[in-house]
Amino acid sequence: MSNPREIVGKRIARFFQDGDLVNLGIGMPTAVANYLPEGVNIILHSENGFVGLGPTPPEGREDKDVVNAGGQPVTILPGGACFDSAMSFAIIRGGHLAATVLGALQVDEEGNLANWMVPGKLVPGMGGAMDLVAGARKVIIAMEHTAKDGSPKILKRCDLPLTASKEVDYIVTELGLMEVTAAGIVLRELAPQVTVEEILAKTEARLIIPETIGSMEL
Amino acid sequence: MTKVVKKEDIMGKFSNGQTIMIGGFLAVGTPEDLVDILVEKNVRNLTVIANDTAFVGKGVGKLVVNKQLKKVIVSHIGTNPETGRQMNAGELDVELVPQGTLAERIRCAGAGLGGVLTPTGVGTIVEEGKEKFSLDGRTYLLERPLQADIALIKAARADTFGNLVFRRASRNFNPLMAMAAGLVIVQAEEIVEKGCLDPDEVMTPGIFVHMLIKG
Numbered sequence: 001m002s003n004p005r006e007i008v009g010k011r012i013a014r015f016f017q018d019g020d021l022v023n024l025g026i027g028m029p030t031a032v033a034n035y036l037p038e039g040v041n042i043i044l045h046s047e048n049g050f051v052g053l054g055p056t057p058p059e060g061r062e063d064k065d066v067v068n069a070g071g072q073p074v075t076i077l078p079g080g081a082c083f084d085s086a087m088s089f090a091i092i093r094g095g096h097l098a099a100t101v102l103g104a105l106q107v108d109e110e111g112n113l114a115n116w117m118v119p120g121k122l123v124p125g126m127g128g129a130m131d132l133v134a135g136a137r138k139v140i141i142a143m144e145h146t147a148k149d150g151s152p153k154i155l156k157r158c159d160l161p162l163t164a165s166k167e168v169d170y171i172v173t174e175l176g177l178m179e180v181t182a183a184g185i186v187l188r189e190l191a192p193q194v195t196v197e198e199i200l201a202k203t204e205a206r207l208i209i210p211e212t213i214g215s216m217e218l
Numbered sequence: 219m220t221k222v223v224k225k226e227d228i229m230g231k232f233s234n235g236q237t238i239m240i241g242g243f244l245a246v247g248t249p250e251d252l253v254d255i256l257v258e259k260n261v262r263n264l265t266v267i268a269n270d271t272a273f274v275g276k277g278v279g280k281l282v283v284n285k286q287l288k289k290v291i292v293s294h295i296g297t298n299p300e301t302g303r304q305m306n307a308g309e310l311d312v313e314l315v316p317q318g319t320l321a322e323r324i325r326c327a328g329a330g331l332g333g334v335l336t337p338t339g340v341g342t343i344v345e346e347g348k349e350k351f352s353l354d355g356r357t358y359l360l361e362r363p364l365q366a367d368i369a370l371i372k373a374a375r376a377d378t379f380g381n382l383v384f385r386r387a388s389r390n391f392n393p394l395m396a397m398a399a400g401l402v403i404v405q406a407e408e409i410v411e412k413g414c415l416d417p418d419e420v421m422t423p424g425i426f427v428h429m430l431i432k433g
Contacts (some may be wrong), residue, residue, distance in 0.1 A: 047317065049244040049387045064246070065374075065386035071244035071297070082386050084393045085243075085269070086325050088320030093338065112341075121306070123314075124296025125270070126344075131318035132339045165341025 052080020245277030247388030249405035302389035328397025380427025
């Protein structure tokens with residue numbers, strides 16, 4: 001078990017129950033769909049206007065009107081349905097999504113999330129991220145534990161502009177699974193071969209260490 | 219009565235300084251032929267309301283590259299580096315709006331509502347300058363309607379009266395924008411005679427549509 005995408009994807013896939021309606025963000029979150037346990041089928045929501053998002057079509061079978069929210073060709077599975085953007089975001093804001101899985105630049109002790117801009121450097125716009133984080137019943141962050149330069153991403157306080165305030169429920173990284181609670185971030189599970197000391201060293205936020213910590217079953 | 223018109227009729231409707239809504243999501247569901255007419259007319263100082271600025275050379279991106287815009291109201295500009303360049307150079311005003319809020323603000327204008335209360339953006343820079351309401355233990359922002367002089371819409375099928383059917387993910391903002399502008403111009407891939415669409419199949423009633431071209 002080596003790459004973070006696989007570790008994180010496998011663990012998050014175990015959050016879901018058969019039939020859950022879920023929105024997966026671009027990048028690491030998308031990989032979650034590859035690791036669903038046997039017998040668990042989730043329905044994927046695509047914010048550009050459909051449910052029943054399916055895999056990439058074979059080359060030559062692309063449909064110009066069927067793309068995901070990143071503009072990549074995809075398919076719509078049997079039972080899928082299409083709608084306009086107001087319906088798409090009513091589904092999101094109205095609490096009809098069991099969960100949204102997103103990447104993060106920073107997350108903090110209060111469950112604040114920053115993932116949409118770096119002032120002066122990267123201003124792509126929030127797209128649907130603010131609605132997803134405010135509206136989904138469960139907000140799960142899928143990311144590498146630290147930034148490329150090794151600096152922590154789980155902080156006492158985010159200093160980048162927020163995507164939403166106090167909405168994050170779980171953070172899953174290649175090192176472990178953390179839950180954001182009213183008291184702070186609780187370390188629930190450690191990935192294989194990871195120690196409490198290692199995860200503490202790579203986290204700026206205060207981590208609450210309970211008496212028993214689970215092992216991340218993968 | 220038919221609403222099918224010639225390119226010249228559409229060209230005559232564009233002028234400098236207009237606010238124009240353009241359907242589409244990363245150019246899927248964008249009426250490219252109508253955008254091309256707008257580029258050809260070369261009107262300037264436009265405000266465009268759209269989901270995004272698409273790509274250089276595609277969809278709304280063509281208007282950005284041709285420097286016809288003074289302002290865009292969109293949820294995302296990340297796929298078009300030229301938008302970011304003009305924004306940083308102070309040549310283009312960019313108002314970023316969360317995608318669901320953008321949809322509801324457009325819907326409000328078409329539905330005669332004075333605004334919408336949404337939890338999206340609370341505690342972020344999106345809330346700056348907006349009224350906040352605490353209702354039943356949750357905080358909401360008041361977001362105001364967005365309307366336009368003209369809406370450019372893409373449909374898969376239309377009848378000559380302007381009844382529209384959209385296809386797959388190309389529907390996105392099109393039905394909402396078709397209700398929120400003074401003049402609604404549609405590019406449809408297929409145009410059939412009035413009466414050839416089942417009333418139950420119609421997604422945007424023709425009463426909202428003023429002009430149609432095939433493309």
